[in-house]
Amino acid sequence: MSPAVETILEKYRNAKRDQLIPLLQEIQESEGYLSREAVARIGRHLRLPASKIYGVATFYNQFRFQSNGKHHIQVCRGTACHVKGSAKVLDALKRELKIDAGATTRDGLFSLEVVACIGACGLAPVISINGEFHANMTPDATRKLLRAIRREEEKSHAAD
Amino acid sequence: MIQIEVNNRPIQANEGETLLTALKREGIKVPTLCHLEGLFPSGACRMCVVEIEGVPGLVPSCAYPVREGMKIRTHSPKAVRSRKTIIELLLANHPDDCLYCVRNGECDLQDLAQELGVRQRRFQGARSSHKMDISSPAIERDPDKCILCGKCVRVCEEVQGVSAIDFIGRGSRTVVGPAFDEGMNVSSCVNCGQCVVVCPTGALREQSGLKRVISAIQNPKKLVVVQHAPAVSVTLGEEFGLKPGADVMGIMAAAFRRLGFDRVFDTSFSADVTIMEEAAEFIRRVQTGGRLPMFTSCSPGWIKFVEQFYPEFRENLSTCKSPQQMMGALIKSAFAEREGVPPEDIFSVSVMPCTAKKFECERPEMTGGDAPDVDAVLTTRELSRVIRMRGLDLKALEPEPNDSPFGERSSAGKLFGVSGGVMEAAIRTAHFMLTGKELDRPKIQELRGLDGIKQVHLEVGGIRMGFAVVSGLGNARRILEEVKAGRNDLHFIEVMTCPGGCIAGGGQPLSANLAAVRARMKALYEIDETSRVRTSHGNPSIVRLYGEFLGEPLGEKSHRLLHTRYHARDVLQ
Numbered sequence: 126m127s128p129a130v131e132t133i134l135e136k137y138r139n140a141k142r143d144q145l146i147p148l149l150q151e152i153q154e155s156e157g158y159l160s161r162e163a164v165a166r167i168g169r170h171l172r173l174p175a176s177k178i179y180g181v182a183t184f185y186n187q188f189r190f191q192s193n194g195k196h197h198i199q200v201c202r203g204t205a206c207h208v209k210g211s212a213k214v215l216d217a218l219k220r221e222l223k224i225d226a227g228a229t230t231r232d233g234l235f236s237l238e239v240v241a242c243i244g245a246c247g248l249a250p251v252i253s254i255n256g257e258f259h260a261n262m263t264p265d266a267t268r269k270l271l272r273a274i275r276r277e278e279e280k281s282h283a284a285d
Numbered sequence: 286m287i288q289i290e291v292n293n294r295p296i297q298a299n300e301g302e303t304l305l306t307a308l309k310r311e312g313i314k315v316p317t318l319c320h321l322e323g324l325f326p327s328g329a330c331r332m333c334v335v336e337i338e339g340v341p342g343l344v345p346s347c348a349y350p351v352r353e354g355m356k357i358r359t360h361s362p363k364a365v366r367s368r369k370t371i372i373e374l375l376l377a378n379h380p381d382d383c384l385y386c387v388r389n390g391e392c393d394l395q396d397l398a399q400e401l402g403v404r405q406r407r408f409q410g411a412r413s414s415h416k417m418d419i420s421s422p423a424i425e426r427d428p429d430k431c432i433l434c435g436k437c438v439r440v441c442e443e444v445q446g447v448s449a450i451d452f453i454g455r456g457s458r459t460v461v462g463p464a465f466d467e468g469m470n471v472s473s474c475v476n477c478g479q480c481v482v483v484c485p486t487g488a489l490r491e492q493s494g495l496k497r498v499i500s501a502i503q504n505p506k507k508l509v510v511v512q513h514a515p516a517v518s519v520t521l522g523e524e525f526g527l528k529p530g531a532d533v534m535g536i537m538a539a540a541f542r543r544l545g546f547d548r549v550f551d552t553s554f555s556a557d558v559t560i561m562e563e564a565a566e567f568i569r570r571v572q573t574g575g576r577l578p579m580f581t582s583c584s585p586g587w588i589k590f591v592e593q594f595y596p597e598f599r600e601n602l603s604t605c606k607s608p609q610q611m612m613g614a615l616i617k618s619a620f621a622e623r624e625g626v627p628p629e630d631i632f633s634v635s636v637m638p639c640t641a642k643k644f645e646c647e648r649p650e651m652t653g654g655d656a657p658d659v660d661a662v663l664t665t666r667e668l669s670r671v672i673r674m675r676g677l678d679l680k681a682l683e684p685e686p687n688d689s690p691f692g693e694r695s696s697a698g699k700l701f702g703v704s705g706g707v708m709e710a711a712i713r714t715a716h717f718m719l720t721g722k723e724l725d726r727p728k729i730q731e732l733r734g735l736d737g738i739k740q741v742h743l744e745v746g747g748i749r750m751g752f753a754v755v756s757g758l759g760n761a762r763r764i765l766e767e768v769k770a771g772r773n774d775l776h777f778i779e780v781m782t783c784p785g786g787c788i789a790g791g792g793q794p795l796s797a798n799l800a801a802v803r804a805r806m807k808a809l810y811e812i813d814e815t816s817r818v819r820t821s822h823g824n825p826s827i828v829r830l831y832g833e834f835l836g837e838p839l840g841e842k843s844h845r846l847l848h849t850r851y852h853a854r855d856v857l858q
């Protein structure tokens with residue numbers, strides 16, 4: 126297990142089960158997501174079965190169970206973006222990538238996250254890829270964008 | 286005793302019990318979907334609601350204690366309407382797959398929709414469409430049919446101490462499954478099937494072996510051999526309307542032949558072999574300072590439980606294969622030799638009260654070379670299905686005997702079907718092996734009954750020893766923790782995965798309540814009381830098998846065919 130996780134667990138040395146959520150939050154913050162190994166380790170620490178931890182964690186939207194993809198896509202579902210059709214954009218992303226929000230594509234290229242207003246309402250509907258904003262998205266524009274990224278990836282792959 | 290009034294009739298109730306318990310005793314049926322006998326009520330489904338005078342709203346009878354003088358209406362219009370609405374809501378996103386569903390005709394959801402007169406789809410919800418999990422050799426999961434009653438989760442955690450599954454996600458997307466929503470095959474599930482038995486719908490079921498068995502029977506090149514476990518003959522009848530505990534041994538043998546099986550063998554016979562090997566192994570451990578306490582090894586759920594949760598106790602497990610696997614190995618060696626049939630032309634089927642046996646027969650250690658010793662496992666329920674499929678009327682069949690050479694059993698072997706039976710059988714034979722004399726009283730009362738943990742200290746062959754009998758893996762955990770903490774008065778511990786033993790196994794008829802399990806247990810003990818041969822070493826067929834084929838218990842042939850090893854397992858716990 127990563128030393129960072131051990132350090133966090135050390136802090137929660139005498140923790141009881143009711144501290145599961147803050148513990149999960151801290152580990153996710155440090156590791157970016159909750160891995161199988163991390164969940165198993167937390168389970169041993171709190172004497173909780175992994176199925177229970179996973180059950181609790183999936184009850185909340187904030188936890189991820191896969192590492193972020195190379196291109197981490199955040200879709201804003203804030204009010205302004207919603208009014209301008211962010212649901213359709215999210216749909217297009219899910220369909221194109223064949224994953225749900227919170228997941229990472231098998232090739233590790235993309236991951237998808239749904240976030241609240243990211244403070245760029247003027248650009249609505251907006252998505253951000255690795256922190257870079259893309260404004261006025263439509264399903265079509267979304268698909269084009271993804272395909273462009275994929276082409277780039279293939280080219281750099283071929284160059285290797 | 287207190288007095289309450291139900292539907293304008295006075296009835297008696299016991300202080301401290303729930304309304305549901307009192308109603309049941311009076312034969313008043315209030316439907317339940319999440320109630321589990323013997324466990325703390327969860328109050329999740331609200332099917333069991335009743336009206337109580339002076340109490341606003343409806344109360345769940347499974348969680349509500351009786352009180353002196355309370356006046357209850359179990360089927361008031363309000364209560365019935367509420368139940369009907371619950372069912373209608375549950376059906377809103379249900380697949381309506383009854384015609385193709387394994388539970389068609391024995392589904393609580395279907396029964397309730399019928400009883401409450403649901404005739405149309407009143408609520409339209411998006412049909413759920415989750416992926417099915419058929420990864421496990423024993424248990425299939427079909428989350429679309431799940432009504433989220435939570436019974437499986439509670440049984441797995443509170444009774445079995447395994448916690449392989451839990452609720453995942455929330456709201457309309459909730460499913461029940463293992464951590465990370467992975468396949469059951471890589472989870473900590475021990476394949477016991479207790480969740481299947483309590484599931485009110487077809488959301489959990491056994492992985493079916495019927496197709497393979499039927500096609501083997503239809504293949505003229507195959508010699509199809511069947512063995513039936515000790516606990517099957519006293520439960521199969523329930524599927525056909527007989528009362529719990531009715532022993533249909535001979536009728537079942539007749540049915541096997543009508544179904545096209547070429548030979549009918551009795552797993553109670555190989556249970557006798559197990560006792561010969563296990564008693565000898567126990568004595569050797571005691572006399573040579575081997576690892577103690579020794580644990581029985583006939584229950585495959587328990588084996589996996591040790592391998593994944595307590596690998597440090599692997600050495601304590603008897604190296605004996607289970608009776609199913611011993612029979613399998615004998616069929617493809619001694620029997621094949623005797624018949625002059627190559628083992629690959631034999632298709633070996635076993636009918637078991639158990640879903641974990643499906644997992645066991647696929648273990649790599651259980652496949653002598655490339656061919657498995659047992660090719661397919663059917664549960665008692667699956668056997669009843671194929672009997673119905675072939676239109677056989679059990680009541681019209683005349684009893685027939687099993688076939689030789691593996692059809693003659695002692696009642697000691699038959700006792701494997703009930704918690705405590707293996708230990709009783711083993712003590713009878715260990716005593717004989719040590720002293721050359723039979724026990725004065727073969728019956729060991731302390732090890733009988735449905736308690737989860739039973740123990741006795743006895744002198745066997747001049748040595749005072751501690752014996753414990755445990756059923757339900759939650760109880761096994763308790764004993765293991767005691768041993769881990771230094772308890773050292775126990776020498777031999779029998780563990781059965783299912784509470785009460787195989788008579789309440791995960792492959793048994795779904796009708797089981799505590800009374801039925803008790804009747805099944807009684808039936809097995811009656812067989813023992815009235816049996817001529819009550820010890821494994823006294824079974825003439827066993828004496829012959831050792832004389833003609835095996836040689837000595839723990840001998841070279843036994844070692845190769847009848848014993849095995851265990852491995853630590855890395856699963857997400």
Ligand code: SF4
Nearest residue numbers: 382383386392486487
């Ligand atoms: S689970 Fe019950 S109600 Fe659902 S399809 Fe199967 S039989 Fe029908």
Ligand code: SF4
Nearest residue numbers: 441474475477478480
């Ligand atoms: S088969 Fe047994 S161990 Fe597996 S999920 Fe069901 S109850 Fe739990």
Ligand code: SF4
Nearest residue numbers: 431432434435437484
């Ligand atoms: S799988 Fe069956 S027992 Fe488990 S919650 Fe669903 S309906 Fe209930």
Ligand code: FES
Nearest residue numbers: 201203206242245
């Ligand atoms: S609502 Fe999308 S950026 Fe504010």
Ligand code: FES
Nearest residue numbers: 317328330331347
């Ligand atoms: S049976 Fe009482 S609430 Fe479910």
